[in-house]
Amino acid sequence: MTTTENVTTEGFTPAPGSAGALKMVSNHAKFEFGLILRNGEQILLTLIIPLAAMVGLNFVSGIDLGTDDRIQVIVPGTIALAILATAFASQAISTGFDRRYGVIKLLGTTPLSRGRLLASRILAILAVEFVQIVLILILGIALGWRAHGNALNALIFIVLGTISLTALALLLAGTLRAEATLAVANAVFLLLMFVGGVMIPLTNAPAWMASFAGSLPSGALGEGLRAAMGSGAFDGSAALVLVLWGVIGSLLTIKFFKWE
């Protein structure tokens, strides 16, 4: 029941102050994590499509992966695809609509600063990626995948890929209208998924395509993860590509991102 009796003056005495930065960032990350996991379209994009692509590629032997032990190549590719979905496509779309519906504007009036907002978004993305990777590895093991390579190198690529793709997502979402962001993010995601060197290794691709896709963050992430989770090698040029995209994306985002 709604009653007015419990509206007391004492309760509303001003007592301003912001929470600690760490508490704010972790609470905001938790909040966003919950929102991502509840959103059906986001789940489709970040979980169902990667897992379906993984199973499909495993059984459609017409696509040459350069090896007979297909699942060893597919698992790192699927992780790259999951990162592309979460850090780029899903992040661009949700940021676009957050801008459109005044969410970022309202947050701008709270003690959650822009820097903290970015930090907590990246934390939320990493948390979603953790869930994705666990599910991908479980399904991979069921399909015959066995751990190989160097976990640390793989982790480096996951973090580098997340940062540079998030920067590009924010650049897109912060400069275009929400609907345009939705269209562009989905189109880029689908395009890169098939020809961006994400899931299908560039080793058998024509040279021009290999060098083109390899210089995209998607291809660099896919190739870097396949090397780390295959031979265990650290693909230095792929890492450099990710760092460059990350720096360029961040600088352009800082310059052009419109918060309202």
Place this chain on the structure above:
Amino acid sequence: MSNALSADSISSGGSTSESPVESPTPAAAVSVEKLAVHRGKHLAVNGLSFTAEMGQVTALLGPNGAGKTTTVETCEGFHKASAGSITVLGLDSRRHHKELTARVGVMLQDGGVPLGSKADEALRYMASLYANPLDPDELADTLGLNAVTSTYRRMSGGEQQKLKFAISIIGRPEVVFLDEPTAGMDLETRNVVWEIIHSLRAAGVGIILTTHQMEDVERLADKIVLINNGQLVAEGSPVEFTQQDRASIRFNAAVGIDFSTLSAELDDHLSVEEFAPGSYRIMSASDVETLAKLTNWCVANSIPLTSVSTEQERLEDVITRLDLQGGEL
């Protein structure tokens, strides 16, 4: 008629209102001085000055496009002043934006809450950004939000408004900006929101309200700041806005009574007329002193009254009239 004020004498332009509260009290909730703000190339606010005190509800009124939202958003730190100054709690609204975010609560007119979030989680999350927030569950209970289980996207307009209002006060701010707070609310909810705003005011919070609902203004406002074309049209209390020369006291008595002795007893600027047979009015007054003079005169002259009423121009009409005048400037 000491406190009566004609429309023209309600202070306008840059001058302050007639009550000289220049005491060394703590800073005003909002102080706007000769503010100019451009939106793109358009000069949305043009030389606006007004003050909103702590412990008061200041209503910013004016037609769409008058510059209300731009003014409020400049207070909130979103726009840069092209000229003049704007301080909130004595601090420059842009330079001290970060410090002010902890002390100021904001309810935006449209949106602000993530579409997929539920009332309780959004409120708890927002509370977690502040050091000493209100209890989110208690506030949800007070506003009847605890029964709302749908996500923001699927809430009714009134429920969305309640949640946005709750978010604006959850951090126990010193100053609150409310943009159309009661739009779309049912009567019961509106009463609760009014009640809370009264409590905030009594607790010393400075409240700046932009609204199109005259009931909000009549129930809440201590001060009205009427703007149009980015400029101040008039400023004053609701009483100052309505107790004007357009007020009257009407009474019905026998046809053709001689009211010359009544006229003589009234203040000089008041006139009496029989505007229809047996229907009389005292022009330009609706105060109880004049009413007392009328009834005393009736007693002294044994004149029975069949009815008596005071008429005031409604706030809405005053504002419409002033708006039009302002618009012609």
